[in-house]
Amino acid sequence: MTESSGSYYQVLRVPVTATEKEIKVAYRRAARTAHPDHGGDAAAFRRVTKAYETLIDPIRRKAYDRSYAAGTVRGDEAGREPHFDAPAAGSRASATVHRPGNARNTAGDPPVYVPAYDSVPAGDVPLIPLELASQQVHGMPRKRGIFGAEARIQREMRTVQLLTRQVLPAIPAARLINGLQSPADNSHIDHAVLSGYRLALIGSMLLPKGAYAWDGRTLNHGGRAIPPPQLAHVVRAMQDIFPELNVTGWTVVLSPGGNLHEPVIDNHRRSAGGLEAVQVVNAAGMVRGLKEFLAAGPAPNTVNVPVLARLLRGMH
Structure with a gap:
């Protein structure tokens, strides 16, 4: 897991609603996987440790949350529409969505979650529960x-x-x-x-x-x-x-x-x-x-x- 792998919650694979106990359990699991002594990567282990030190401290976690901090992730992981036309430099973000068959979703249609909850890989945890x-x-x-x-x-x-x-x-x-x-x-x-x-x-x-x-x-x-x-x-x-x-x-x-x-x-x-x-x-x-x-x-x-x-x- 690299520096660009996402937010600290994604690094530890916990939802943003995670409790202190859940963060500790997730850290132990992630640290075992990322530790160089267990075949992991030193950079990944530092990332896991930094994520844990931030989220386990209430003051640091609050500051992190209120900065809306998140790492740079791939477009599909970030929930972006994968076929956006790039906006012009210096303009507000805008996009055209290309869909097969001229299909068009309207504002009155039922909600579609991106990424879909049924597509979450095994072992991963959604950032927020579906009910939330x-x-x-x-x-x-x-x-x-x-x-x-x-x-x-x-x-x-x-x-x-x-x-x-x-x-x-x-x-x-x-x-x-x-x-x-x-x-x-x-x-x-x-x-x-x-x-x-x-x-x-x-x-x-x-x-x-x-x-x-x-x-x-x-x-x-x-x-x-x-x-x-x-x-x-x-x-x-x-x-x-x-x-x-x-x-x-x-x-x-x-x-x-x-x-x-x-x-x-x-x-x-x-x-x-x-x-x-x-x-x-x-x-x-x-x-x-x-x-x-x-x-x-x-x-x-x-x-x-x-x-x-x-x-x-x-x-x-």
């Missing part, structure tokens, strides 16, 4: 910090309800992960929706009804400028971490009265190449735009198991 991968919602908003916690939780709960009622039923393979650690700073990503090879990062605001103008940096209302949550740098960081995905950001502006069409958001800035890195929309606009974005991706009915596993590890 089958869940559409992972985690819920929870208190963190001191100031404004209750208001933030209520706002995030409204967004969770919006996504679970309006988006997830239309896309069975979509997976909502709440409360991710930001890879760009010490903040959190309120919500992330993964479907196939597209990932949407979502933040929220609560503003009175009225007409707002989004110019790409601030929301303007009655001569007042309101900066939305800073998502662009987080989108860029996640795109670097997950080059196989197309990553975008969405800020949903909620109305106190619960009207999905309020407030009105006028977008005064459009990108020439399609979606901007971050969209600022009301609830109705997010539901419509997010469904279109996820459904238009390659293999939208795919549950990308390795990517989902890495995201679940990054939850706070």
Whole structure:
């Protein structure tokens, strides 16, 4: 096993939910196989030891998980569609899937897990159990910090309800992960929706009804400028971490009265190449735009198991 054999969980052949006892048992088994005295390879043994030392220490394991760390693995092992056209340099990841017989999977089709659970080699352990991968919602908003916690939780709960009622039923393979650690700073990503090879990062605001103008940096209302949550740098960081995905950001502006069409958001800035890195929309606009974005991706009915596993590890 070489340095490029995958994440530390893959090195020890344990799921990301592994307990301390399971990690110890897996290490003893892997160390016996990899040790040079038993016909193994010195580099492989160092890799096994490094994986164990990281995962057995709660602090180091948490830091590893929240960095979304993973080794470089072959395309099929990473859960990538094996026949992607390579994206242009410097662009967000996008792909065309070539299928025999012009077959086309749609977002409304039943989920397909990549790699398939029935294809796991004997002796290997799936990164996450099937029952966990089958869940559409992972985690819920929870208190963190001191100031404004209750208001933030209520706002995030409204967004969770919006996504679970309006988006997830239309896309069975979509997976909502709440409360991710930001890879760009010490903040959190309120919500992330993964479907196939597209990932949407979502933040929220609560503003009175009225007409707002989004110019790409601030929301303007009655001569007042309101900066939305800073998502662009987080989108860029996640795109670097997950080059196989197309990553975008969405800020949903909620109305106190619960009207999905309020407030009105006028977008005064459009990108020439399609979606901007971050969209600022009301609830109705997010539901419509997010469904279109996820459904238009390659293999939208795919549950990308390795990517989902890495995201679940990054939850706070």
